[in-house]
Amino acid sequence: MKCGISVKKAVLFLLVMGVIIVIMPMLIVRGCSSRSGSLPDDKKGIAVKVYKNTENATEELPLEEYIKGVVAAEMPAGFEMEALKAQAVAARTYAYGRLKKIYSSKVDTHNGADICTDSAHCQAWVSKENAMKKWGVFSSIRNWSKINKAVNETEGVIIVYNGTVVNPVFHSNSGGKTENSEDVWEGGSVPYLRSVSSSGEDLYAEFENIVNIKVKDFCSRMKSEYPGIKLNEKKVMNDITVLDYTEGGRVKNIKIGNTTIKGTEFRSIFSLKSANFKIEQSGDDALKITTVGNGHGVGMSQWGANYLAKNGGSYEEILKYYYMGVGLDKVEE
Secondary structure, three states, X not given: OHHHHHHHHHHHHHHHHHHHHHHHHHHXXXXXXXXXXXXXXXXXXXXXXXXXXXXOEEEEEEHHHHHHHHHHHHOOOOOOHHHHHHHHHHHXXXXXXXXXXXXOOOOOOOXXXXXXXXXXXXXXXXXXXXXXXXXXXXXXXXXXXXXXXXXXXXXXXXXXXXXXXXXXXXXXXXXXXXXXXXXXXXXXXXXXXXOOEOOOHHHOOOOEEEEEEEHHHHHHHHHHHOOOOOOOHHHHHHXXXXXXXXXXXXXXXXXXXXXXXXXXXXXXXXXXXXXXXXXXXXXXXXXXXXXXXXXXXXXXXXXHHHHHHHOXXXXXXXXXXXXXXXXXXXXXX
16 A cells, blocks of 8 residues: 555656646746737837748837847846846847948848848847747746846937947957957948957857868868969968958968968858967868857957956946947937
């Protein structure tokens, strides 16, 4: 009898735990999703047309609700509140500048929408439901509450420079110093996108990243990109020379064989995390490429922003540090 009772208790316990672990999270996410639907007409305010790349579909979202999805996708929810607020303001400014056609691509890659969800082109975005599923039942409500608070407490705030909405580009980790815009992209210098030191970047788990590649594959890749290039596979390191560096410490120009290319081009060819890299021989037949930081390095560093927030910096101070000479304003409905 005792054995039978203990088995029944065990089965009951497993059933209860199944409800807690499997069914409850589904109900929570579903409930949250239903409550996060469209806002009443008098609460929508500004709306933005968002092209969802993975779905090949366009949806019109209230601006503030869209920003919550950007913050959830772009910055770890475990970051400090003031860093999340800085991200919210930067994301809102980025979207508003495109909504008002202040900044736009030469080619329409948004299918007529204002902005897309491809992080390589615009800003990453995730729905509330998918964000909460990704975080899991034990973190989802807390994380979304933080993001909701960060967006709500900065509602309508955007970044301006001399009365004009800025283009507030940002990246994950600068590697210790951000970049001047003209060292990364073509065009003239942008006065608020200047190189600044960025502390606390090495707290990032992937601050350094190593890519190993066979010499023959390295040469093959380069010859594929530049058919006229001449390389000696047996002494390839003799054919590689970094010509100069940017103010932010990234490779500006590098000569490989008889061909000179930009550091940003080299980064793209080998899918490196940043253009802050060094190349070394690794054995007789391989190269080791070590990168520092993650991203293009222009504008606000997310890890740097979190470090400033941990040390008492407000979101306004963070933004004014990474975007030089700017001020804050409110969007116009």
